Amino acid sequence: MATMGPAVADLDAVRGLVQAGMDVARLNFSHGDHESHVRMIKWIRQAAAEVGRSIAILQDIQGPKTRVGHFRDGSVDLPQGATVRLAATGDEGGPDLIPVDYPRLLEDVPTGARVVMADGLIEGRVTGSDGGGLTVLLERGGELLDRKGIAFPDSDLELGPVTEKDRVDLELGRQMGIDYVAASFVKRGEDISQVRELAGGSTPVIAKVELALAYQNLDSILDQADGVMVARGDLGVELPLETIPNIQADILHRTNQAGLISITATEMLESMVTALRPSRAEVTDVANAVASGTDAVMLSAETAVGRHPARVVEAMSSICVEAERYRDQQMTGADAIDFLESTMTFASATAKAATEAARNLGFRTIVAFTESGGTARLLSKYRPSADIMVFAPSGRIRRRMALFWGVTPIRFEPRASTDLMFAAAEKYLEKEGVCERGEGVVMIAGTPPNTQAKTNLVKLHVIGERLRASWRAGNRGRP
The missing domain is CATH 2.40.33.10 (PK beta-barrel domain-like)
Known part of the structure; x- marks a missing residue:
């Protein structure tokens, strides 16, 4: 996740971030005006279309922050x-x-x-x-x-979850089709409900945990939010700095246990605001966040005002890839994240079965079909060692999936039956070189197709076997 700012001042710069590996663009509404944000949103959408990637846009609202006034000499x-x-x-x-x-x-x-x-x-x-x-x-x-x-870390100020500025900004976000909203300075779960309503009801809301009170009320926040951002900057002001690493690990663990999106933020590669290479400590910080189970890592000033934003994204991406590679080598089936076991559903049971099947059989790819993105989110939280290729007809859902760990969103036109869906996906995987003929994959879907049906179907499939006839009969377009 990369923050937009003055250092990303034109379409070419945005395109450079997309090509470097940015999955989510963060717009910080504490800065800039609506005109500049609208222009940036258009650039992000255009660059993503040109490069052929699904890029999510996260609107980070300012929230109710208390400030000092003015002084005679500034x-x-x-x-x-x-x-x-x-x-x-x-x-x-x-x-x-x-x-x-x-x-x-x-x-x-x-x-x-x-x-x-x-x-x-x-x-x-x-x-x-x-x-x-x-x-x-x-x-x-x-x-x-x-x-x-x-x-005032020890005090519970009577500040509402949104300001008048936030209301105006959220309305702009609704009009522009923002993919996520990050709620700043939340204190408890009920704060999320008001932000969600103003954001349009269906837009996922990420709660920024940056107050001591928010950490104390984390369980209620997890009940209401779609994800959590560990905002270490303000959290390190509210709480002793030496406690932040353990608090970060605890927040990530509990967020993953709840099956929600987790983001780690603040000063991850801060030296690269000016430097060409990160410090060893920064590399370790990013890798440790990955090892702790974060879904995403965020760049702030490094890309917003830094000297070489695309290079920072490349560095962050390479660190994450290596950290995940090592994690996959060390992980066994027993290490997979178990979440929501007390309330297992059709969808979570199917996702868990697909993950275990791919791991036990050594399959490199899990294929999923989704209307809402729910199947992809569940697969993501089980952390399979296989690549997660998710076919979805909705552009907005594909963009949201850019924030899901390990998920590659793929544009897909609806098919009349699951056999036709599987055949179309198989053709795509072969054509793009994701899988070879004779290679095994796990496919999961909900039936009946083209509805928001429960994810209730797991298929172990060998590329090239028997689905050819179905593809020929049902080919009505490209995935």
Whole structure:
């Protein structure tokens, strides 16, 4: 997943990212205007069509972030050990007064609570109040710029899940056919419902876990969201940095157990904003995220404002490929992810059976057919060692599947029967060199075809056997 920005300033640059291996384009709605976002969406769609790939677009809304106000010179120096006053005022700030755009400071932030500013650069603790504001003793000082973020990790602020800006942005996303929405600063599961409704009801919502309260309420978030992003930047401000690796592993594990999409983000290849090669520590960070079961890894400033975005995507892709190769070598059937075993369904049982059959028989390919993308998501979560080739008629569903681990989405015209579907897929696999004649594959589908029927059919098939007649009889177009 790559974040769009000033470094990706034209169609050629976008095409370069698609060719380099980008699967999902992230649009950060904390920056830019609607005109620039619409232009970028059109470039992404055009580049994907030219290259012949399904690329998902994720709209990352700004969310309800609390910020400081303005200072006389655009910034203020706050030394360690100083005492400052926080007040919900529009007045200009200075060394003794920090204006904050949250009106309920006195009601919601208790004495003893931590205050963190400027992405963790400045930290203090509330020592009291004077009726008009909070008194804060600074434990770590620094320069505070206009409109920087301010967080209260120990306090539950009364902020709704979406702002008026978010509402306007989500409406644009609906009009442009955005594939995913990432909800920022969610605190609990019910926050997801409001975002989902504003996003159009059917658009998948990814919950960004970036608040300590969100981590505490992870179970309720997993009940409502379609996926989770481990947003390590703000999470590392809210919680001690040394706890973040274990928290990341826990979030990824629980998200995978729930059968949802998992994304790891923030500073993964940060040095490549300027450097041509990642650091050894960054390579290890990406590989460890893969080993922990993340579905996707995300680039932020590296592609948005970096010097060579396509090179960063290539580096990230090569690290992931090698990490997955090693993982496949080490993994046995017992290592496969087991999720939702207590509520096994037709679809999950079929996906698990297909995964185990491919592994036990040494098949390189699993073929699936889907109307909604559900079959592909389930296969993805079982982490088969085989390639997952998913045939789907809907362009939007194919784009969404770009965020599924290990899935290759393929355009497919509906067929009247499962035999004709299998025959068409077989022809595609042979033509594209995915499989050879005589090679075994696992095919799964729902019956009856061309409906959102339960995935209830598993077929072990040898390429070239018996389906030829069905293909000749039913050939009405290319996959």
